[in-house]
Amino acid sequence: MNAEELQGIVDAERKAQQEVRHRVGVCQAAGCLSLGADQVKAALQRTVEEARLGGEVEVFGTGCLGLCDAGTLVQVESREPGHVCKCLYQKVDAEGAVRIVKEHLLAGTPLDDGQADAESHFFAKQRRVVLQGSGVLDPERIESCLAAGAYQALHRALTELKPADVIAEITASGLRGRGGAGYPTGLKWSTVSKAVGARKVIICNADEGDPGAFMDRSVLEGDPHRVLEGMAIAGYAVGAEQGYVYVRGEYPLAIARLKGAIKQAERLQLLGHRIFESAFNFRIDLRIGAGAFVCGEETALIASVEGRRGTPRPRPPYPAVSGLGGMPTLINNVETFANVPAIVTGGAKAFASVGTEKSKGTKVFALAGKIARTGLIEVPMGMTLREIIFDIGGGIPDGKAFKAAQTGGPSGGCIPAQHLDLPVDYESLIQVGSFMGSGGLIVMDETSCMVDVAAYFMEFCRDESCGKCVPCRAGTVQMHGLLTRICRGEGREADLAQLEELAELLKSTSLCGLGQGAPNPVVSTLRYFRDEYLAHVRERRCPAGVCKMAPPPAPHATPARTEVRP
């Protein structure tokens, strides 16, 4: 494959796209699929065929269109003389599909009902970089991805830039790790490139374990080539010829799309030997996880890729120096790699023009919980929580009041209403006791009990603790015991102090991020919702009405010994 051949494919695909009058994209992400998106697609194809519109209409599956709550989503792009008009239909079923074909495609009058308002804040306030192709292209056909610009950045890097230039560009862009910790990506790349080793490895961390997060899944399903391209550019920059994608076993569709994408890219020699007729070789293999949250931690992930139990090890040495099989290893998150092609083609300056002083670019968030519009969004760093939740997310449904936003999964915290005007970036979230995390944003209203939420996350960490280090293994059990006791109404005020003491202990002595971050939900809820804890302890009352209190002890009975013992 060389530049002319690539351009040939791109031109042919673009020409084919221009020859059809209507391009109908049906969301085939997990959310819409569960609402029957595959039947909708089949109904569209069938009706188009019956109406003999075959040459004029292209029906294809796309990645996540964002508004998961209003699935199944169907996007119709109609080519009118002089301009292209776009309609996004929501809540489409098989019947609706027939109507779209008959009224919109055949009669030329778009349906009045069921259209999403493209001018609404949900779309207008977003800025799509990582999700640029998701929902526009057909992730199962590489030609469609190529027509949308896939592998152009890799071509530019291989033909115009030296590896050091690529790293300089990434460093200048200010891109930081999107897995949550926000480590500067350029610095990581340059460490790996300088590390001594005959062979180096790239690993893409697609073990999206945070409950309530589905950004990486959506990127992998909606635009897999963007991630593969980012990995190949990274390989070129640091001098690696082998890459692995470590993807969760719980994401069968993402696995299938990745497998297909790798095969297609290999067929066109966009991966493999002598890519773009340069001296650069790069191959990518899949590694499938088997359900262990701790494998999101980089050293545990490496152990898992090596076919061992996913337990972390002390750092240093960092994987950048000695990782998979002792080789220098670059590990980045899916979204980090997905940002790379945009930086290489668009330039570091353009990328850095978006965002805040220390957090550049955009961030993908998965909106979920008690929010009117659940779904997948991408916004510039520094947008306030209020804009995200109320303008884009449409606020809290059923007239309920906002209580807290949870970010960062089990290592994150709950942000109360008083911090709604906080600009969302890495630093400010840490300041209020939370954490960017991978981008799950779960909204809670007045019907959620914060003690119960803290207990939920602690139970998660207790179950997912790998058991290697004592503070995490035993500490999560102790903290969970105290929290459930408070939820039953059998806690004491001294328990709160004990929780705080244990939290400090776990944070400062655990081996990896799981144990260090596990107390965060407890600490942040104790900080902002202490009155709820006190109501449970002093009045044996759950203000939100979630916790079921144990019957009060008989007045003369000796108090039952409810100490939690390991």
Add this chain to the structure above:
Amino acid sequence: MSQNAPMSPSSAPAVHPSGDKRFKMLDAALRRQQYQPEALLEILHAAQELFGFLSDDVLLYVGTALKLPLSRVYGVATFYNLFTLKPKGQHTCTVCMGTACYVKGAGEILAAVERAHGVKAGETTADGKLSSVVARCVGACGIAPAVVFDQEVAGKQDAATVLKRLEGWMKP
């Protein structure tokens, strides 16, 4: 076992003594991974897909083929949530307990399944028809609460819709 595979004399025989053809398919998976010990997870995934669960016999077979100590194979098989050492029921009802599903009432769904069918999460009914499973997060947070019926993800569920679906499965 194929001839070109580097196997010790004590390794698995050409045909598994049980005569079970699925072992032949497992051999194919082992060959595809070139008997690399690093591919243990991939092999266990393949074995579980073939057999439904990982019996001691299968673990032994895999350990021998990859020349790994059984402690290592057993250690890995028990470490990861997706591997199961017990046979699963005919149908599996997986309730997602991710945060979004949890705040929207997944706990009640799970409790309702337990009340109606007498199975706790991770258990199978006595007649082997239904396994109740909890998932950490299936990534369908936009349509929470989500329940996976066998392989099919269903969104916006509640106790009533789930129980109705299970009723259909439990019919003789």
